[in-house]
Amino acid sequence: MADEEGFSVPTDALTEIFLRLPTSDRRRFRLVCKLWRDAIDERTPERQVQTKILAFISHGQSSRAIVFDDKDGHRRQEAYNSTTRGVVEMVGTCNGLICLHDADDGDRSVITVANPITGEAVALPPPPAAWGSLRRRGLYAFGYHPTTGRYKVVHVPSRLARRQDAVHVLTLCDGSPAARREVVSPALSGSHNAFCGIASVDGSVYWFTSGADRVVALDVGDDERVTSFLAPPGVHPVWVLDAGGGEAARWSRMYCLRNSSSRIIMSPHLTHGEYVLSASWDGDRLCRRKLCGTGATNGDDRSAAPLQLSEGAEMIMSEETEGWLRTFAYAETREPLPSVGR
Template sequence: MADDVSSDLPTDILVDILVRLPTSARRRFRLVCKRWRDVIDERTAERQVRTKILVFNSKPQSSRVLVFGDEDRRRMHEWTYGSAFSWGRVDMVGTSNGLICLHDSSYGDRSTITIANPITGEALALPPVPRVRNSTGSFGSYGFGYHPTTGQYKVVHVPSCVSLRPDTVHVLTLGCSVWRKAVPSMADVTYYDCSGGVVCADGSAYWFSLSGNRVVALDLKDERLTSFPGPPGMRSIGVASEASFKLTSVNARLGVVFPSYKPATTRVVVWILDGGGEEQPRWSRRYTLIDRTTGSLIVLTPHLTHGKDILTMSRDMDGLYRHKVGDCTDVDDGRTAQLVLSEGIELIISEEEGNIRTFAYVETQEPLPIVRESRSQKGKKKKLGQSQSISFHRIK
């Protein structure tokens, strides 16, 4: 119905209306219909101007963040995050509207989650996830997302232990101090596989089922679990950890990448979720990334696209590259676009070793929510570098 109502409104006029609205309102209006979502994602200033590339390099003891502008290779920020544990490592869970979520972990069950605004230096250490009966002690995986209708940020913990039932997925709303159990709405998914990542897009968190042929979705509004079939390629491959296919974000939409790295050729097939929410989920094979030069480029995730750019890293980790591949979502008539990575290539970092992941980032002065304290747990705001949380060093 919404598509019918807005179909007579010229796109340029719709864009002129939307850019006059506050950012928070535009996020909510992405849910009106597919056309509005596409226009906001591709034509508003928030997506085209403010979004920057965040490169997270995770190393033992100290991890590094580099932020680049969306139009050039200029390095805008550089931060380091030190682990609070001996032999610990800080990893990036995700980013959302300028806030970042960090996971500091070490051997055993030592693990902390911190939400931070690196521009203001403010941080919030979250209470630990409740220990679950029959757990093997593995950390599982975390996701960090935002729901545009409620305006709430949420952290999701997905267990990686196959002895756990699906109702042990836990959710914490930023501003609260208690983890809640997500409610499963169907019984066909029993165990989870987090090796393909946990990605938040369009108000939901997504990950794979252990069988490898379904995608599990957690609605960040009502915190209910559902599942739906993955792209056709998943059903013929199997478990994500054995096949290396991963969830990703493609211009704020959920995607699945199927990489094939051979000695002389890199080939990455990308599927995008076109349905979801109230619509029936459906997948389209949208494009294929090809490197026919040396086959030595690795496509970086979990954020695959950064405007009209894609980032890759050389296999020997001696360089990080930006590729101008254009609009990767404009093929909607059943055809599959082939994008050649060797064209429009630009070196932005050299000699960068470590576990590299890429995210979208926007600067914000937004304060962290005030925590509503419970009787059993208390979340406390603090500056990074204080207390026993992750240490923060601003280089630039």
């Protein structure tokens, strides 16, 4: 392998060097040139990390994150505690980092990216004053693009915002000031549905329009392309989106989740290995139930296989939360936070 000045390093030797580096360093080095990117992508695949259950409880002055052991589900550690007077909400998690949103009773809105394992945390620059008091309302997402190696925070404004065809994107540029910009597209004109939430998957952020009849996809790569496509024709079955968020996207119904009316099936679904999580309506009790296969199906997309769950639910948390409970699939890491210039 040779660079523009003629310096040559055998590919095998370069690969051995990359394999000795932390995953975070490899993500940065793959941006140096195409040769390095190909060597890292093709010969140093990222190891599959076993995810753990992270339960985040949002409550004034006592928001906290709890990480459960990935084997028995019982041993747990308090990964994050908040003592601010506002209600801290967890936006999402990428590569072992978590993104938090703290909105107090006023107009102040603080976004923080943290590594709960190392204790590192960095507060991102506040939104521009021109966005007004509505800047703290709406939906937030935390995304990572594998090609650019950059993290981004996306804010989808509420339907009361001054314009409905724009979203706000904050890019965490390692070593440089965080870059904010407003992405405008006709595909964004449907506002958002606050009851459906927002998801970040494989370099794109997805949310439902206000009528829940369409899905909007924002590619968090350099071009920040926006597309829109029809939503799946149901909310209780599990639908899988094929071919990403482009124009050729197609929905396939793969499973049906059936649960008693006394419990809530926690989302995101099917992200905790062989377990499905459920919670009591008051959020005080969190349980997991093991999957034991699927029922019969005739292959028709309209009659997906119902998931078969083991008998009895295993309780992994029982306490008075007095707050809003959400669950995430979390992969621990000791990678450093991306630096945010000022």
